[in-house]
Amino acid sequence: MPQPTSPGARARPVRRLTLADDVYESIKGLVMTHSLPPDERVNIDALARDLDVSPTPVREALARLESDGLVRKRALSGYTTTPLLTRAELDDLFDMRLLLEGEAAARAAAHASSADRQRIATEAAATEGVDAGVEYRRHATFTALDAQFHDLVATAAGSPLLRDSITRLHSHLHLHRLYFPAATAAQTHAEHQRVAAAIVAGEPAAATAAMRAHLTAARERHLPAFDR
Amino acid sequence: MPQPTSPGARARPVRRLTLADDVYESIKGLVMTHSLPPDERVNIDALARDLDVSPTPVREALARLESDGLVRKRALSGYTTTPLLTRAELDDLFDMRLLLEGEAAARAAAHASSADRQRIATEAAATEGVDAGVEYRRHATFTALDAQFHDLVATAAGSPLLRDSITRLHSHLHLHRLYFPAATAAQTHAEHQRVAAAIVAGEPAAATAAMRAHLTAARERHLPAFDR
DNA sequence: GGGTCATATTTCCTATAGGATATTTTCAGC
DNA sequence: GCTGAAAATATCCTATAGGAAATATGACCC
Structure with a gap:
């Protein structure tokens, strides 16, 4: 059965920012530090589990990162980190x-x-x-x-x-x-x-x-x- | 109970692009033509109903539009179209x-x-x-x-x-x-x-x-x- | 009559479930 | 041993539900 709001009863202080914003910064950091290697597929669900959030904000963050040019999206095959510069x-x-x-x-x-x-x-x-x-x-x-x-x-x-x-x-x-x-x-x-x-x-x-x-x-x- | 896939039994041909991409182009058009007036709040649910899709792809499209500078997102108050240029x-x-x-x-x-x-x-x-x-x-x-x-x-x-x-x-x-x-x-x-x-x-x-x-x-x- | 507070509504935000497609693995045939 | 196809798996994509916050409305007091 779905617990009402708190998955794991984690302390949730007053958040001034959206969850998607935090996720955006987190993923951006992962790409910048090559914790997500270049030209590699990005598993949305796995990323959501690692960051302990649902796939929706992850998806939203990836959309912004695509505009920034840090990831690419292929039609029905998900997101991929941008390959190394030629x-x-x-x-x-x-x-x-x-x-x-x-x-x-x-x-x-x-x-x-x-x-x-x-x-x-x-x-x-x-x-x-x-x-x-x-x-x-x-x-x-x-x-x-x-x-x-x-x-x-x-x-x-x-x-x-x-x-x-x-x-x-x-x-x-x-x-x-x-x-x-x-x-x-x-x-x-x-x-x-x-x-x-x-x-x-x-x-x-x-x-x-x-x-x-x-x-x-x-x-x-x-x-x-x-x-x- | 939720119908399996087709809401309204609409003909759905093989789509080469993501639904979110179509939604992105649609909303961009609405902003460009001022069908969504500048500096006005954007209701995600209403937009989803008008375009006959679920809120998720709308949310994804808005995230990309935010990177483009066509809409802004305020902390817990939703999206707003960018005001007119000064x-x-x-x-x-x-x-x-x-x-x-x-x-x-x-x-x-x-x-x-x-x-x-x-x-x-x-x-x-x-x-x-x-x-x-x-x-x-x-x-x-x-x-x-x-x-x-x-x-x-x-x-x-x-x-x-x-x-x-x-x-x-x-x-x-x-x-x-x-x-x-x-x-x-x-x-x-x-x-x-x-x-x-x-x-x-x-x-x-x-x-x-x-x-x-x-x-x-x-x-x-x-x-x-x-x-x- | 104006301002303030409480209530009610709207809206956003996140989580979960299920169908469709691409990818991988396996197996048969050559 | 290799190529091809078919099945199985994994993953993405979309839709729906419910809780939380902010905004709008109305009543009350000054």
Whole structure:
């Protein structure tokens, strides 16, 4: 017989968010960390059991993830995680980042608030001592800091649509990078510093150039992944 | 007792697509045509009854539409159609279009296939005689042709990510334009022709300039909507 | 007459059940 | 030993039911 509401009598505090939102974040995390490997079938029922919810919110979350491009849905065969990026797709991704984030850097330099400039400078400095620590943990920390720096710049540009587009792009990148953590934190840190300096100084052209140089170098750092 | 499969004994041919996909397209159409007015609550059950399906696929479709930005979800109060664009949001939208579609025009001019160039030229010519016909029908036709032209250019640019971003932007625009059909087809047609000519001629700089001029003029044509 | 509180209704949200289809496994035949 | 088909399994997809919260309505008090 179906128990009324509480499966397992779990404590249910006042939830401010929908269950589907939590599930969305959970699954997104699983995809990002490759706990759900790329190009693999996603069993809805199993996922629902693991997360201890019914299939309905899982299905709802997967629909959103499909719009984000993290999973695909085939006609009557269920959902599949997006396969790893090909060389062409990685190039396309970085072309887009050059266009969008270059523009974002210019706008941030042109008319960001002083508070935003402060935050960007602080964040760029934060990646300093990341080299210490355990390798696995180090990489996760570095990735998070990198993402946050780029998001700060995108936000400071003052265009909601531009920020959304950049954020969406970053999701795709994470699908690639985790398998090949080749980036050296020191070099990235130096490049971020140059971008931050140009933004703080209020020089749009220099900010764009620095950001583009950073992204071009980052793309180079990703390429060895295809040589194995 | 629940009838096995057919509610109402409706003929159900072999469906190649998911029911949720059909529902998604249906609801998207309702939002685009303002059959679901902007900034209004969306009743899931009522929508399910109207479309003659169960609430589950409706819920799934709404989740995808939320990612597209056509509806919003508030914590425990259900879905709401996105409100009409403000002046600032319209400016932001056109800034993004200038950036993305300007780039798309350049890339299309640089390395589109001859088949793509042919299609673009044909489509640009197609808007010629749209002025005839009933007003309501005329506007719908014009909007569709305009969207198709821009999509062709975006596709010819050869970047899947760029095309996706542009398509996403167009959805937002439709949220505004339908209420104020001010665009004159003749002028739009002339501007499209100039863009197409530059692409066919293979002149990236000219293509970008023509596209940006077109979009700048289009933005001007939308502005009177805010003066009433 | 306006504001506030309690009640009633509507609506959302989650869980479960069952039919239809794709996929896998098994077995027979070559 | 391999290819093909057929059966069995697993999974998806849709529909329905019921509890919980938010909103709307009405009465009461100031």
